[in-house]
Amino acid sequence: MNEIKIFSPATIANVSCGFDVLGLALDTVGDEMIIRKVKQKGVRITKIIGQDLPLETHKNVAGVAALAFLAKTDSEFGFEIEIDKQIKPGSGIGSSAASSAGAVWAINELLEKPFKTIDLVRFAMEGERLATGVAHADNVAPALFGGFTLVRSYEPLDIVSIHTPRELFATVIHPHIEIKTSDARNILKTKVPLKDAIKQWGNVGGLISGLYTEDYDLIGRSLEDYIIEPIRSILIPAFDAVKKQSLKAGALGCGISGSGPSIFALCKGEESALNVAEAMKLVYNKVGVDYDIHVSKVNKKGIKIL
Amino acid sequence: MNEIKIFSPATIANVSCGFDVLGLALDTVGDEMIIRKVKQKGVRITKIIGQDLPLETHKNVAGVAALAFLAKTDSEFGFEIEIDKQIKPGSGIGSSAASSAGAVWAINELLEKPFKTIDLVRFAMEGERLATGVAHADNVAPALFGGFTLVRSYEPLDIVSIHTPRELFATVIHPHIEIKTSDARNILKTKVPLKDAIKQWGNVGGLISGLYTEDYDLIGRSLEDYIIEPIRSILIPAFDAVKKQSLKAGALGCGISGSGPSIFALCKGEESALNVAEAMKLVYNKVGVDYDIHVSKVNKKGIKIL
Numbered sequence: 001m002n003e004i005k006i007f008s009p010a011t012i013a014n015v016s017c018g019f020d021v022l023g024l025a026l027d028t029v030g031d032e033m034i035i036r037k038v039k040q041k042g043v044r045i046t047k048i049i050g051q052d053l054p055l056e057t058h059k060n061v062a063g064v065a066a067l068a069f070l071a072k073t074d075s076e077f078g079f080e081i082e083i084d085k086q087i088k089p090g091s092g093i094g095s096s097a098a099s100s101a102g103a104v105w106a107i108n109e110l111l112e113k114p115f116k117t118i119d120l121v122r123f124a125m126e127g128e129r130l131a132t133g134v135a136h137a138d139n140v141a142p143a144l145f146g147g148f149t150l151v152r153s154y155e156p157l158d159i160v161s162i163h164t165p166r167e168l169f170a171t172v173i174h175p176h177i178e179i180k181t182s183d184a185r186n187i188l189k190t191k192v193p194l195k196d197a198i199k200q201w202g203n204v205g206g207l208i209s210g211l212y213t214e215d216y217d218l219i220g221r222s223l224e225d226y227i228i229e230p231i232r233s234i235l236i237p238a239f240d241a242v243k244k245q246s247l248k249a250g251a252l253g254c255g256i257s258g259s260g261p262s263i264f265a266l267c268k269g270e271e272s273a274l275n276v277a278e279a280m281k282l283v284y285n286k287v288g289v290d291y292d293i294h295v296s297k298v299n300k301k302g303i304k305i306l
Numbered sequence: 307m308n309e310i311k312i313f314s315p316a317t318i319a320n321v322s323c324g325f326d327v328l329g330l331a332l333d334t335v336g337d338e339m340i341i342r343k344v345k346q347k348g349v350r351i352t353k354i355i356g357q358d359l360p361l362e363t364h365k366n367v368a369g370v371a372a373l374a375f376l377a378k379t380d381s382e383f384g385f386e387i388e389i390d391k392q393i394k395p396g397s398g399i400g401s402s403a404a405s406s407a408g409a410v411w412a413i414n415e416l417l418e419k420p421f422k423t424i425d426l427v428r429f430a431m432e433g434e435r436l437a438t439g440v441a442h443a444d445n446v447a448p449a450l451f452g453g454f455t456l457v458r459s460y461e462p463l464d465i466v467s468i469h470t471p472r473e474l475f476a477t478v479i480h481p482h483i484e485i486k487t488s489d490a491r492n493i494l495k496t497k498v499p500l501k502d503a504i505k506q507w508g509n510v511g512g513l514i515s516g517l518y519t520e521d522y523d524l525i526g527r528s529l530e531d532y533i534i535e536p537i538r539s540i541l542i543p544a545f546d547a548v549k550k551q552s553l554k555a556g557a558l559g560c561g562i563s564g565s566g567p568s569i570f571a572l573c574k575g576e577e578s579a580l581n582v583a584e585a586m587k588l589v590y591n592k593v594g595v596d597y598d599i600h601v602s603k604v605n606k607k608g609i610k611i612l
Binding site: 021193209 | 324457459464509513527533
């Protein structure tokens with residue numbers, strides 16, 4: 001096999017209570033990529049459609065991730081990468097992570113899997129370092145493992161795949177405003193009240209338990225963020241209204257996707273997720289903000305061959 | 307049935323990463339209680355052996371918990387309580403919780419279960435309020451539900467029973483020194499670094515996941531407390547040495563039980579737990595601190611009839 005065409009999913013990081021540790025993969029939105037094994041060594045980005053992104057390998061997250069991979073092998077091959085960029089950069093649903101993760105996953109397939117998934121996370125994190133200045137894993141982990149993932153620890157890197165209930169759907173609305181990940185991070189306080197932190201880890205425990213037992217009510221009750229959302233939501237137009245209307249329309253819970261501006265809701269079943277999508281759209285139609293909207297089953301598989 | 311004899315277990319609260327939210331029940335140490343349904347209304351503590359504790363109903367945690375129960379019924383009966391107090395007060399393994407939980411559980415049995423377990427938690431919390439000034443639930447919940455429990459939220463009260471792996475054992479050593487719960491609480495900081503809180507809730511997520519999947523290594527890796535232990539452990543003689551030797555002897559993890567001074571270790575299998583007990587004893591024998599030691603399977607049932 002010398003060429004592979006893949007789908008690399010968008011992802012929701014944080015998932016309300018799990019700031020910097022939890023993430024999940026989507027199914028209906030993601031980048032499509034073609035990766036080609038060639039004789040000429042090195043990595044070349046040969047084509048990008050859909051977005052205006054750098055073709056220089058060292059400036060492209062997929063390129064940097066691929067180079068990190070190849071630096072750990074003595075492969076006699078090089079790789080060409082084409083990206084059909086369907087996830088908008090800066091949307092808060094893991095745009096850079098999808099391209100980084102997709103590149104290393106595909107190269108690993110073409111080389112007959114010299115590396116484990118956890119190693120691929122490490123390589124893809126180098127793409128994240130280029131995109132945001134921080135080599136975080138909460139988007140690349142769910143893209144590579146599928147389903148819900150927990151980044152339990154960075155030193156050493158410890159990723160836990162969490163059981164994902166069958167009927168879990170996500171609705172994501174992306175209002176067309178720009179929030180830089182670095183700004184979204186700088187706005188946060190470096191110290192937090194212990195009493196809020198306790199509530200937060202109570203919710204992380206509840207969410208993980210609800211996922212394993214497929215207790216949708218418990219999942220919903222646990223989707224509450226006492227630390228980050230009260231601060232970051234200020235940056236997102238009509239956040240409170242979107243959340244309120246989503247819950248009213250039947251969402252289990254609703255919060256900020258990654259560092260925003262996308263807002264996600266988790267729902268039991270597709271019908272509920274579609275109802276929530278209508279409720280979200282109504283809010284932004286009223287306030288006159290343009291948006292994209294996605295309704296997706298939580299993707300248990302992660303990246304897949306097309 | 308007019309009389310019931312029960313075993314109400316000692317419990318380990320916090321369990322390293324789960325400060326104020328996690329707890330588990332023990333099997334080999336607990337209070338024995340006789341509760342008698344009588345014609346004379348009200349609650350009387352008729353006998354306490356093993357410890358010097360108040361017999362006045364309003365000053366005794368079991369009495370106060372029983373009164374909280376009866377205030378929510380129109381029972382035509384009263385109750386007499388005898389306590390064989392086998393858990394030492396101030397040991398950090400839920401002494402007051404065992405008596406409070408035992409009293410309300412037994413009365414509920416004698417009245418043919420008018421209340422659910424979650425309601426019994428509420429009544430037993432009144433005993434905790436008397437004992438420590440705070441109506442916490444992280445000891446009474448595992449005593450009443452058995453196994454591992456998560457207090458996800460207090461308002462509203464939301465207790466989650468967590469799956470408990472079959473081979474999970476605890477070793478607990480109680481050095482004979484006094485730490486008041488109020489002192490152990492006052493020493494804590496009211497604000498904590500966000501970066502430490504993130505590691506902590508990563509570990510809570512890892513621990514809960516490890517419990518459901520019976521992944522003992524993951525349980526062990528997650529038993530790390532970045533917030534409370536570094537401060538409270540200073541109050542416990544030779545804490546670092548006990549922890550180090552426990553891990554060396556094969557413990558999955560080791561930390562402070564509740565607000566101390568007891569130190570607990572979780573182990574896979576009884577043999578490992580016994581090895582850890584020997585290692586803990588050696589440390590305190592060397593430094594010349596008296597102690598009690600308990601080795602117990604994690605008790606999945608909670609309170610039981612004898």
